[in-house]
Amino acid sequence: MIHSIRGLRALMWLRWRLLKNSLSGARKRDSLEQISRALGLLMPLLIVALSLGTFVAVSLVGFVGGRMMATGVLQLASGLLVLRLLLGLMMFAIVALAAVSPAQSTLSRYTRLLLLPIPRRLLHLVEVAAGLGDPWVAVVGAGLAAFALGLLAGGATAAAIAALVAAGLTVAVLVCAGSLVGFLVAWLMRDRRRGELLTLVFVMTFSLLTFIPAFLAGSANEGGGRGTGDASRITREIHQINVEEFDRHLPGWTQYLPSEVYGRTIAAALAADRGNILIGFGMLAAEAVLLFLASARVHRQMLGSLEGDQSRRRSTEIKLGPKPLPWFSAGESAVARALVRAALRTVRGRLTILLPGPMLALLVAVFNRLPQETWTVAAASRGYLLFGGSIVFTFYAMHAISMNLFGSDRAGLTLQLLSPITDRELAWGKIAGFAGIVAAGLCVCLAASVAVAHSGPLPYWIAVFLGAMATMCLISPVAIWFSAIFPVASDLSRTGSAGNPHPFPMIVGTLFTALFMLPTVGSLALAEFWFKSAAMAPVLAGVWMLIAAAIGLPMVNVAARSITARRENLALVAQGK
Amino acid sequence: MNAIETHGLRKAFGEFTAVDGIDLTVPRGSFYGFLGPNGAGKSTTIKCLTGLLRPTGGTFRLLDLDPLIDQIKVKRQVGVVPEDLALFDRLTGAETLSFVAQVHGVDRVEARERSRELLTLMDLTKSANDLVADYSHGMRKKIALSAALLPAPRLLFLDEPFEGIDAIASRQIKDLLSAYVRGGGTVFLTTHILEIVERLCDHIGIIARGRLVAQGSMAELRAGGTTGQSLEERFMDIVGASRSSPLTIDWLGG
Numbered sequence: 150m151i152h153s154i155r156g157l158r159a160l161m162w163l164r165w166r167l168l169k170n171s172l173s174g175a176r177k178r179d180s181l182e183q184i185s186r187a188l189g190l191l192m193p194l195l196i197v198a199l200s201l202g203t204f205v206a207v208s209l210v211g212f213v214g215g216r217m218m219a220t221g222v223l224q225l226a227s228g229l230l231v232l233r234l235l236l237g238l239m240m241f242a243i244v245a246l247a248a249v250s251p252a253q254s255t256l257s258r259y260t261r262l263l264l265l266p267i268p269r270r271l272l273h274l275v276e277v278a279a280g281l282g283d284p285w286v287a288v289v290g291a292g293l294a295a296f297a298l299g300l301l302a303g304g305a306t307a308a309a310i311a312a313l314v315a316a317g318l319t320v321a322v323l324v325c326a327g328s329l330v331g332f333l334v335a336w337l338m339r340d341r342r343r344g345e346l347l348t349l350v351f352v353m354t355f356s357l358l359t360f361i362p363a364f365l366a367g368s369a370n371e372g373g374g375r376g377t378g379d380a381s382r383i384t385r386e387i388h389q390i391n392v393e394e395f396d397r398h399l400p401g402w403t404q405y406l407p408s409e410v411y412g413r414t415i416a417a418a419l420a421a422d423r424g425n426i427l428i429g430f431g432m433l434a435a436e437a438v439l440l441f442l443a444s445a446r447v448h449r450q451m452l453g454s455l456e457g458d459q460s461r462r463r464s465t466e467i468k469l470g471p472k473p474l475p476w477f478s479a480g481e482s483a484v485a486r487a488l489v490r491a492a493l494r495t496v497r498g499r500l501t502i503l504l505p506g507p508m509l510a511l512l513v514a515v516f517n518r519l520p521q522e523t524w525t526v527a528a529a530s531r532g533y534l535l536f537g538g539s540i541v542f543t544f545y546a547m548h549a550i551s552m553n554l555f556g557s558d559r560a561g562l563t564l565q566l567l568s569p570i571t572d573r574e575l576a577w578g579k580i581a582g583f584a585g586i587v588a589a590g591l592c593v594c595l596a597a598s599v600a601v602a603h604s605g606p607l608p609y610w611i612a613v614f615l616g617a618m619a620t621m622c623l624i625s626p627v628a629i630w631f632s633a634i635f636p637v638a639s640d641l642s643r644t645g646s647a648g649n650p651h652p653f654p655m656i657v658g659t660l661f662t663a664l665f666m667l668p669t670v671g672s673l674a675l676a677e678f679w680f681k682s683a684a685m686a687p688v689l690a691g692v693w694m695l696i697a698a699a700i701g702l703p704m705v706n707v708a709a710r711s712i713t714a715r716r717e718n719l720a721l722v723a724q725g726k
Numbered sequence: 727m728n729a730i731e732t733h734g735l736r737k738a739f740g741e742f743t744a745v746d747g748i749d750l751t752v753p754r755g756s757f758y759g760f761l762g763p764n765g766a767g768k769s770t771t772i773k774c775l776t777g778l779l780r781p782t783g784g785t786f787r788l789l790d791l792d793p794l795i796d797q798i799k800v801k802r803q804v805g806v807v808p809e810d811l812a813l814f815d816r817l818t819g820a821e822t823l824s825f826v827a828q829v830h831g832v833d834r835v836e837a838r839e840r841s842r843e844l845l846t847l848m849d850l851t852k853s854a855n856d857l858v859a860d861y862s863h864g865m866r867k868k869i870a871l872s873a874a875l876l877p878a879p880r881l882l883f884l885d886e887p888f889e890g891i892d893a894i895a896s897r898q899i900k901d902l903l904s905a906y907v908r909g910g911g912t913v914f915l916t917t918h919i920l921e922i923v924e925r926l927c928d929h930i931g932i933i934a935r936g937r938l939v940a941q942g943s944m945a946e947l948r949a950g951g952t953t954g955q956s957l958e959e960r961f962m963d964i965v966g967a968s969r970s971s972p973l974t975i976d977w978l979g980g
Contacts, residue, residue, distance in 0.1 A: 189742070341860065375845075465854055467820050467854055469834050469838050470834045475826075479828045479829065480829045483828035487825055488823075490821065494816040559815070560812050561814030561817070563778065563810055564822075567777070567806050569829060570798070575801060644817075650970070716777075717780050720773070
């Protein structure tokens, strides 16, 4: 027992130190690097501030809601429905986040921990207990506790006690469920290829599934026809569905969801129905125990799979090296090809190409099914606008690569710095590679846009394409500058923050991308409303592209000097220092 | 004629001086072992010489060229296996060699032949088209060494090249490097394995706390010590480890 407590204390201390040390950074370097680190802390601080705000807001809502329900100001069924839905959403968020974040970061340290004289059961217990530190769990816990306090303040003492017990059990269920999903994904991720495929499929599916409710709503409205008075009648009918009807429509399995069990327990507590209160407690406790045992099983499986990875054997043929790209030197071509290969073989790199176009296309498909004639429906009918929007989002998604062209290579950057290529060649190689990735992204955007809305005059489509080229020309020197000044040893095989560039270039790069696309929007507007001739759009966009090329491309040479100035810092970042 | 010559080479990080004014002389065609305890400044010295770090003071020349002026010329003649191995995780072994061949301007057909030979020597042919991310530590070392050797450099910097490599490959690499030196190449090697230094190196430099405390041929180094003294004992003498009291820990027993 004493050993277990000591082990628990040691592991808690380890977690705290790892968090603290990650904020303090390594040995002091030059002042620009210090500024870069300071700016890098802005994002976590922002997240903490937002989390605290959510924490306070949810607690307040919980307290007020509990008090209103206890005093009868808020109708019991309606209040409980809101509570169940909110809790259900939170539960979904906790489980989804558990699937994405810890699985990718915790595996390597297990190897070290397994060597220590700590029982595996204790390791599992600590991992599960650490889930209490998850901000979402903390928010749920605070909200439910505040709800119980609200009931107490409203005079429903017995219900408040029952609510508090139910809250504790619900949090336990959530923590165990999050752990189970986290361990399961970590186990699946043990194999690099399997893990990356899983992540890619998960993120793509998760992103695209979010549109299903909108599609279903659209289908429901189809019977009423578009733009008629029937639409508003249907909407009114939907609003008038009452809680009983809502409950009747829920599938049978949902009654076992912790949010539903919690809701029924609170209802029983307010009705002083002791039997159902105990049943609720029992169900929540049983769910927590079952999930804990299941997570222990998966945890054991995960630890057992830490060794013994097998790599796939491919062909052993050594192919002839590629010829240099047209207009580029052998060194530039090698750097460009390395960037394209390295980026497109990662989850993040593939997502930047595969996700933005199809997501926006789905959004437009949803707009197209809306019953009302709104500006969104009008915009959705113009495919070139969708194409332009997809391009902007593709550029945004690609910030993980473009705003960290050097840092994302990690040790590969050292190889480039040791190679006999000039900084200018390195810069142009990176830009050529990035252009290749953008080109692939544009193809996906074009295909998705044509598939969903192949309408609008062809000259407008050409104008949008020219606008994308202009943006590429102008973003190129910006990308080199930011990548050289704010490098981060990011890992593009991760979808979480470990794959992100420095937050400052990411934010400023977003603004620049929007700014550089504005003249193209202006070209389309001028052609449509001023010249009243679609043919003028590509002419204007073409002029803009030439101006952008005349400004942006020579600036790449200027930006390359920043690599010279920041070479040592880049080398240290490449080594993870 | 010297392959490496440094005068007062210094590198400081803030108030910490990692390399404190060292004067290295590495003759061409020599196998130079650069020894020192952990944190003595070996890797920092290599990083300064290969252009990854900018020295805070002093001057140096590689192959009679000033690397700060003739950076590209120097890099064309130098191969490096650095501490972090400098590999793209998401390139295959064959692609890594192809990348190096391209940036060094090696003819495509010649590059393929060299790659085949190196991969065979390193026993990496079967894994040539696997991603480096899937390689073991030893395989990474081997591919990094292959990448350094592929352009046939005149000077090789090797930072702990034998660590994590199996005995068979280690033997083959030692033979290869010995042949390379006999052919006129120069190797600048850092390692903690004194047996390797004893067997391969003809010149030695010892660094401790950022300062070069001994330098010369193996014979000169041995001559400074007592008769019959092993390289390990001599090394301990030079870095001052043998003068410290023998380490005993009461609670450890034994």
